[in-house]
Amino acid sequence: MAPTTTAILCTDLSFEWPDGKPVLDRFHLAVGPGRTGLIGLNGAGKSTLLRLLAGELTPSGGSVRIGGEVGYLPQDLALDTALRVDEALGIRERREALHAIESGDVDERHFAAIGEDWDVEERARATLDKLGLARLDLDRTIGELSGGEAVLLRLAALLLERPDVLLLDEPTNNLDRAARARLYEAVANWTGVMVIVSHDRELLRQMDQIADLRDGEVTFYGGNFDDYEQALAAEQEAAERMVRAAEADVQRQQRDLTEANVRLARSASYGKKRSIARKDPKIVSGALKRQAENTAGRVRGMHSERLAEARERLDAAEDAVRDDAEIRIDLPRTEVPAGRTVLSMDNVELPYGATVKLDLRGPERVALVGPNGAGKTTLLRTIAGELRPPAGELTTPVQIRYLPQRLDLLDDSLSVVDNVKALAPTIGDNQARARLARFLFRGGRADQPAGTLSGGERFRATLAALLLADPPPQLLLLDEPSNNLDLASMRQLTEALEAYRGALVVVSHDLEFLRRLGPTRWLRLDQSGLRQVAPM
Known part of the structure; x- marks a missing residue:
């Protein structure tokens, strides 16, 4: 296999989980140089495929052949905070060998450790700087990093290793706008083979081709995501x-x-x-x-x-004809009259110290943006009543529902319909099922235990439980709702929110998603506090 023509080759690839659930069956894939965006519905097997390519999983049949070294960035990343930065970057041994030689120790082992990588420190610092991590000292421990910073540090380690094939799984999920811009630049400058699983349209617009994984097969479309949508x-x-x-x-x-x-x-x-x-x-x-x-x-x-x-x-x-079904609902009981106060925050001090003054009236739609660590989630939890503010006055005269990032509102032991009835105890079983059908849980799907749902199904069930609650929410708080959703689920989310008639506060780093919601106000939370900004 020539790496210049085919870098990734899967032949008759099969994989099933230990419980016997099949994911891929006699699957074929050939990927050459360039940037490939791998898309598909939740549960199609995209992340599993990347883990198979990276060697983290063993196929139950068939073969995977890779032309060169592989670098892999998983979706769920955890770094040991006790590690030194150069250890996390994978360059500590080379640095120590370099320093030993500079101090006069000419042991042959040091030269072997360095190889041809004499500028490893300069490259490491330059890479950290490009990814916005210049504050990290190579000699110090990592310490506390945000989820986005951990992703960028792992990406820096991969870029320093210069693998032939780079696999990235939802790399922008936890990144703020500044960090996303740096990742986009790194992707744009990559000259090897890259396969990215993502629902980030802006990132997918940088691809050379789109690979659509559907029903166990991949269909390739030349060009970026816009070209794919047209085709x-x-x-x-x-x-x-x-x-x-x-x-x-x-x-x-x-x-x-x-x-x-x-x-x-x-x-x-x-x-x-x-x-x-x-x-x-x-x-x-x-x-x-x-x-x-x-x-x-x-x-x-x-x-x-x-x-x-x-x-x-x-x-x-x-x-x-694709059956990426659409959500079609009407939620008149969530309507808020124009001018009615739904939220009032008068000099409310958040637990980390910022002071917020904010009033929402009527069916306003607020896009809340800001860098990682600014306190956006803390602000939503304070409004929802999960956190008590140290000072200030907070009033919410309407029913509030809060959808956190972790999607832990459902009882996994209950069916979808029973989870909905738990938040709307006054409605009968038939009425609950009729409403759930609008959220694409028809017939037996409504009886599925919540613990067996895929990521997209779980989100849809959680959204249904929130929007169908009794009393209905007139202020809805959503924290990064588009994370981990496939493109069809993203569309279904926007369809559901279009039918919602109450006030809405949404935290997201995905500007395209926010624009589709039609915000009436854009607010930015950062170290200087909360302020209104121009539409983005």
């Missing part, structure tokens, strides 16, 4: 035309079969009457009847076969 829209329009044509053909074949049966029945009746009128002998009338029945059977068989073929074509056409 997919054209595909779906053609597929829908094929469905309409196939439906018309099925109706035509059904009509032809019905008309043929009517003609055959008339012909049989006419033949019988004619035979009686001619007083044909019994042996002759029997022969004529068998001949007519054989002819009728052939005609019916021909039309039935045509109808079956038309139905097969319709099934194939319908399979080509």
